[in-house]
Amino acid sequence: MAVIPGDNVGPEVVAQGLRVLKRLEDLGFCAFDTQSFSWGAGEYLRTGRAAPDPDEIVAVLREFDAIYFGAHGDPSRVPDWVASQQLMHPLRQGLDLYVNLRPIKLFHGVESPLKAPGDIDFVVVRENTEGEYSPIGGRAHPGLPHEVAVQTAVVTRQGAERVIRFAFELARARDQKRRVHCVTKSNAMVHIMSLWDEVFETIARQFPDIETSKSHVDATSMYLVSRPSTFDVIVATNLMGDILSDEAAAVTGSIGLAVGGNLNPERRYPSLFEPIHGSAPDIAGRGIANPLAAIGALALLLDWVGETLAASMVSGAIADVLARREVRTRDLGGDASTADMTDAIIEAITAGPALDGSLTLGGLLPKVATPAATFAADVGAQGLAAYPPATKDGSER
Numbered sequence: 001m002a003v004i005p006g007d008n009v010g011p012e013v014v015a016q017g018l019r020v021l022k023r024l025e026d027l028g029f030c031a032f033d034t035q036s037f038s039w040g041a042g043e044y045l046r047t048g049r050a051a052p053d054p055d056e057i058v059a060v061l062r063e064f065d066a067i068y069f070g071a072h073g074d075p076s077r078v079p080d081w082v083a084s085q086q087l088m089h090p091l092r093q094g095l096d097l098y099v100n101l102r103p104i105k106l107f108h109g110v111e112s113p114l115k116a117p118g119d120i121d122f123v124v125v126r127e128n129t130e131g132e133y134s135p136i137g138g139r140a141h142p143g144l145p146h147e148v149a150v151q152t153a154v155v156t157r158q159g160a161e162r163v164i165r166f167a168f169e170l171a172r173a174r175d176q177k178r179r180v181h182c183v184t185k186s187n188a189m190v191h192i193m194s195l196w197d198e199v200f201e202t203i204a205r206q207f208p209d210i211e212t213s214k215s216h217v218d219a220t221s222m223y224l225v226s227r228p229s230t231f232d233v234i235v236a237t238n239l240m241g242d243i244l245s246d247e248a249a250a251v252t253g254s255i256g257l258a259v260g261g262n263l264n265p266e267r268r269y270p271s272l273f274e275p276i277h278g279s280a281p282d283i284a285g286r287g288i289a290n291p292l293a294a295i296g297a298l299a300l301l302l303d304w305v306g307e308t309l310a311a312s313m314v315s316g317a318i319a320d321v322l323a324r325r326e327v328r329t330r331d332l333g334g335d336a337s338t339a340d341m342t343d344a345i346i347e348a349i350t351a352g353p354a355l356d357g358s359l360t361l362g363g364l365l366p367k368v369a370t371p372a373a374t375f376a377a378d379v380g381a382q383g384l385a386a387y388p389p390a391t392k393d394g395s396e397r
Contacts, residue, residue, distance in 0.1 A: 001035075002064040002066070003037070004067065005036065005070040006072040007042055007071060007073055008073070009071060009284050010069075010279055012289050014070040016294060018068075019294050020314060020346060022350070026388055029310045033067075039087050041077065044078050044086070045074075050072070057087075057091060061091070062095070066272070069273065070274070071279040072084070072279060074281060084371075095241075096268065097128055097272055098127065098159065100165050100261070101263055102123075102126065102261075103122075104120065104252055105121045106119070112253055114251060117251065117252075118228065122234060123174070125234065125235045126235075126240075127236070127237050128238060129238075131237040131240075132237060134151075134201060137149070153239075154192070155195050157199060158311060162196065167235035168206075168210055171210050179233065180212055180369060181214065181215070183217050183235065183240050184214060185218075192237075205379075217236070225362040240254070245258070245260075249276065257292050258275065258296075259273070259293050260274050261297070262274070266322060273298070275294045276293065277293055290329040290332065291342050292318055294340070296318055299311045321345055329341050
């Protein structure tokens with residue numbers, strides 16, 4: 001596993017995720033070799049680049065099974081675009097991480113700012129390699145009164161087809177509301193979004209068992225507040241999915257709980273998993289950042305590489321700790337430290353939490369040898385002591 005802690009609170013929360021991983025390893029549920037990379041705004045200040053050239057990034061990282069990412073950026077010292085354009089966007093485009101998957105869930109024990117939020121449990125599937133974030137454009141006449149800046153949004157048929165198909169397959173695998181909602185703005189962005197809508201309609205006809213709906217992005221942002229519990233899978237272009245998933249995180253209590261997976265579904269390249277919050281320089285170094293988004297991202301990573309049981313344990317521990325309301329970081333209205341919250345997660349894992357699939361992808365991912373139901377029956381009320389650790393050849397899990 002490649003580890004890129006990044007900047008400010010990034011290293012703080014990634015370190016907590018690695019503590020959880022170490023506990024799982026000690027219990028015999030998984031084993032990872034890790035290598036850390038110091039890329040980000042700090043690297044830019046030291047060397048003049050946030051990361052190596054894009055070709056080198058791909059060459060270095062393609063040999064890994066997965067990438068665990070913290071957060072990048074130090075806006076008071078480095079322009080925002082530097083780490084994005086020299087690190088995150090080359091990662092997403094160079095490794096063809098075309099699905100940005102963001103599970104949105106209102107956990108029991110977490111208060112939504114909405115008066116009557118309902119049962120919120122959906123996924124935003126965001127196109128991740130083109131759209132409004134395509135690096136096409138430029139500036140002319142810099143500093144002059146007639147300076148001009150142009151940036152071109154790009155939607156390709158292939159890019160739209162593959163991410164929209166993933167959204168439909170995910171809705172089928174989740175087997176909940178079996179509904180895909182398309183986000184558009186084809187009344188104003190008549191070229192790229194008309195193509196997007198046409199592709200959505202074509203793919204929808206191939207999934208007659210999946211219900212569909214569509215709305216403009218401004219209306220969708222309103223529906224996330226007025227009726228968020230009606231969604232199952234939302235599919236959107238790069239910028240629209242980025243904004244809507246941050247809004248959804250706020251609706252479900254805190255962006256400190258929100259996780260993201262940057263996926264190459266064909267697995268030709270390693271996928272990247274991260275908390276979706278930023279580097280939060282205002283609280284960096286104070287030990288108060290909520291680590292649950294980073295720990296939840298670890299659950300997604302574990303699931304993606306086939307450690308479904310370990311992923312369900314982490315996800316279950318998060319759900320258990322939040323439901324008990326005993327440990328709360330400041331974003332959740334408490335005063336627990338970053339380490340305090342991680343201690344609670346590790347204690348819950350050690351005690352044998354109820355397995356939970358909120359931060360796993362279920363049917364889209366490979367299964368481990370021991371089904372979760374068998375594990376739950378074996379452990380029962382005895383905790384993990386009843387369950388054998390892995391042998392060197394992995395024959396007992």
